[in-house]
Amino acid sequence: MTAPPLARGLLGAGDPSLAAHRAAHGPLPAVPDLAVLAGDLTGRGGAGFPVARKLRGVAEAARAAGTPAVVVGNGGEGEPAAAKDAVLLDRSPHLVLDGLALAARAVGADTVVLAAGRRSLPGLQRAVAERGAPVRLVELTDRFLAGEETALVAAVDGGPPLPRGRAVPVWRRGVQGRPTLVHNVETLARLALLARGGPATTSTLVTRHVPGRHGPVVDVAEVPLTARLGDVLALGDAQAVLVGGYHGSWVPARAAAGLTLTRDGLAPAGAALGAGVLAALPADRCGLRETSAVVSYLAAESAGQCGPCLNGLPRAAAGLELLARPGPHPPGLLADVHRWAGLVVGRGACAHPDGSVRLVTSALRVFADELAAHAAGRCTATSHAPFLPVPAGAR
Ligand SMILES: Cc1cc2nc3c(=O)[nH]c(=O)nc-3n(C[C@H](O)[C@H](O)[C@H](O)COP(=O)(O)O)c2cc1C
Ligand code: SF4
Structure with a gap:
């Protein structure tokens, strides 16, 4: 790095x-x-x-x-x-x-x-x-x-x-x-x-997650907003980068490497810096499985005070959990997950459902090849060791 x-x-x-x-x-x-x-x-x-x-x-x-x-x-x-x-x-x-x-x-x-x-x-x-x-x-x-x-x-x-x-x-x-x-x-x-006259608007704090010999290595750094993501995060054999955190988006690693961290730099990839998390998912993991664990956690964190978190988000999480396992899947499941995700947008009393389904839809887009493999009954991951941290019970 x-x-x-x-x-x-x-x-x-x-x-x-x-x-x-x-x-x-x-x-x-x-x-x-x-x-x-x-x-x-x-x-x-x-x-x-x-x-x-x-x-x-x-x-x-x-x-x-x-x-x-x-x-x-x-x-x-x-x-x-x-x-x-x-x-x-x-x-x-x-x-x-x-x-x-x-x-x-x-x-x-x-x-x-x-x-x-x-x-x-x-x-x-x-x-x-x-x-x-x-x-x-x-x-x-x-x-x-x-x-x-x-x-x-x-x-x-x-x-x-x-x-x-x-x-x-x-x-x-x-x-x-x-x-x-x-x-x-x-x-x-x-x-x-x-x-004090410091150049405080041109940099940002990020929490970085990269693969290490004994599991994910996490650190915090201050980096210029104009830095390229590939220079800020060791991409190695990463297949995708989670940009922004659990209300953020997946971006394919090849597309991510050249992006700068400014709002305008990330926007073309449909991403934003959000909570400042950058995580390089190694090639040996299943992006659908990782995302499913996070989304199940997010769905369970809501107090279910309004409709999107009471109905839509748990359904999208449950659907994604099925898609994250090698099939066969119920007919129309992928379309249903897209529909449930779409239904919650803009409907919550806070931005939690919107942020959560942003992660879901980016995963369905970026891990489309893995979706096809799962539909055919295969998972291409060779390691199921968790990469993204979720509190106990969500995996
Ligand atoms: C579900 C959810 C969780 C949030 N958690 C945090 C948080 O842990 N820390 C934080 O600073 N802002 C968090 N925010 C954003 C805050 O609502 C708020 O926008 C922010 O604190 C404003 O500070 P800023 O203007 O300096 O960004 C969260 C927003 C949502 C929707
Ligand atoms: S939208 Fe926000 S306020 Fe409403 S249930 Fe979900 S987390 Fe709670």
């Missing part, structure tokens, strides 16, 4: 102390207008929404409501294949806390929350104590949906971490019913670098 090194990057030298942070980055300067500074920075939590628009929207909503806003850092990272946010919180907690302070000032917030998984909390407690910051730490459960922003707001308010629907967006009514700015922790750290 030849990910080019970046000067003054997000992951620092590995010392998470305030002294090391100040030595590397200096003091946090005052920023007259954070939205102007954010420029074309996009969020790194999955959807890639422009940061400046969100900052302005929350500030305006708070002014209109005559109430201070709330700022929440989203560091839960419920996606099993992602580790970039946990690594960032471990190595550079003060960049994230700087970003929260900047965001709070920019939107007129009097309440600042940082939500993260259990493993990240001890380090964050130390960092918050070191700088005496008025930041409330909230522990998030290790579930896929816990980081969805309406579920996150529910958890911060003390309820179960379940999506509540997008009818009233959290930037208008979020924590305690107040306008709430939710940003991924990498986005916040990028704001902290931008405030």
